Amino acid sequence: MKNKLYLILTFIFLIIMMINIPVFAHKVNVFAYVEGDKVYSESYFNDGKKCVDSKIEVFDNQENKLLEGLTDEEGVFSFEVPQEEGDLKIVLTASMGHRAEYIISADELGDTVGSIKEELEEPVPVVSPEVSSFDLKEIQSLIENALDEKLKPIMKEIKKSQEDKISLTETIGGIGYIFGIFGIIAYFLSRKR
């Protein structure tokens, strides 16, 4: 019994250590957002370090590879919004066997593609209405640009927080499962003897 007590104490000590120091994990993350007519992807390890010079591949929703490239020193890789419809899958491959994916939905892409199409299709109107409708268009695009600027950091934060989850709850849950599984194993072992 004393042996087990010692081990339990060590392990409680480890848990306490874990709560007190910022605990980061061993995973890579990639997320992406649209700004203007480009898609920006950001890649980083869970402890915050950026993935530099890591491979990014972009696939369409039929798993065809559309393009690939390397991240820069800030972990960013950007590309123009492709013409293909549907969701895009962005795959990051970092060193030593780490890989992560991010799916950017057609809706997010559609915003930019749609507005570009609108501008192209706009027919040249008659003189006096032309002035007012041109002003409207300008105002609209000014507003959109301003909103993009303001919202970009917020969206980045939201996406980042969605990815970085190592909670104490999950850790304790995991430990519970471990004891449960071994408890079941112990039960079967005891029946054998």
Next chain:
Amino acid sequence: MHISEGILSAPVLVTGAGLTAMAVGYSLKKMEHKEVPKVAILSSVFFVASLIHVPLGPSSVHLILNGIMGTLLGWTAFPAILVALALQGVLFQFGGVTTLGVNTLNMALPAIICFYLFSKGIRSENNLIALILAFACGFLAVMLSGIMVAAALVFTGEPFIQVAKLVIIAHLPVMILEGVLTAFCIGFLRKVRPEILNV
């Protein structure tokens, strides 16, 4: 050093899974009822300890503790590590499901090798020898794990020299850190609870 999904080729994954299954089967047969609490606790320690990372240059590595697990658990290190890795995969998305076999093998095989190499040594009469061997145990366990990760990547087709260099360099600090940690743990155990080591 958990390898993620989608990186390794099928033959590597299957080999890893097969070998791990065999090892786990064997160790479950040998496992005794009264050992189970110890195995469960060390499995939890491994589970939690992998969350403590060592920031390092362009990448990051984490504590593995397979040296300690090997010397304390012997063959039962296999199921202990398998269960902990499976839960890490499910709860934290470390590594993947298909890679469970390979990842377990990469961490547990060095553990059992170090068990056979060092378990006599750390129970020796001389304190200094025991501590030095404990350091070597922790160090070697991580190094072997690194080599196995490199081997898995190489068999999948990555260029050998680059991978090997990267892995060894990246894990050198962890090797040293774990050597020290193992030495401390064994030293502490010898003073406080020498009965544990006589398994």
